[in-house]
Amino acid sequence: TQLLEQSPQFLSIQEGENLTVYCNSSSVFSSLQWYRQEPGEGPVLLVTVVTGGEVKKLKRLTFQFGDARKDSSLHITAAQPGDTGLYLCAGLVNTGNQFYFGTGTSLTVIP
């Protein structure tokens, strides 16, 4: 059973377009993280959100944590080829001590 579902699973867009990736669950998380992974490398942390409704911006990337802390979204404005990669969300449950990773969204930005 997958605790976190991401959508879409695959996304291919033209440079300059906007996109949103979703991370959904029926479970409540005390915090949620977003990672980007490039081929042959381990995931790299982009952001951590901890408060329901929290919005964080990292240059052209905007991250939002749902009010109920069950879901999150990642919005990229004016995508660049360098944004290409596998985007993973990971949630920490209230009573746990490990992060559960989502199914991943593979993004390709075409020049």
Next chain:
Amino acid sequence: GAGVSQSPSNKVTEKGKDVELRCDPISGHTALYWYRQSLGQGLEFLIYFQGNSAPDKSGLPSDRFSAERTGGSVSTLTIQRTQQEDSAVYLCASSRRSGRAKDTQYFGPGTRLTVL
């Protein structure tokens, strides 16, 4: 200031053989995690170590999988009698602590295991 390192980077083995995968975490990090990632997929939690506490083995898929962490530093993941479905990238990560909302996990580059 080295990051997390893993060895070997690639391992090809025959079905039924045992393999050992190594992880060197960032110095001073007390938490260490092992994950498995199938091609282009998300990460599947296997096991984590926190300081001197008993490890959380809840993610190990079978008793063929085991891991140890010596001296609170280097960790070895052992897979006995490998099967073709064990083929995946095995990722190790470390963090200062575990279970804390803002702790950052630093990942190694992974070991790509192929079982023929």
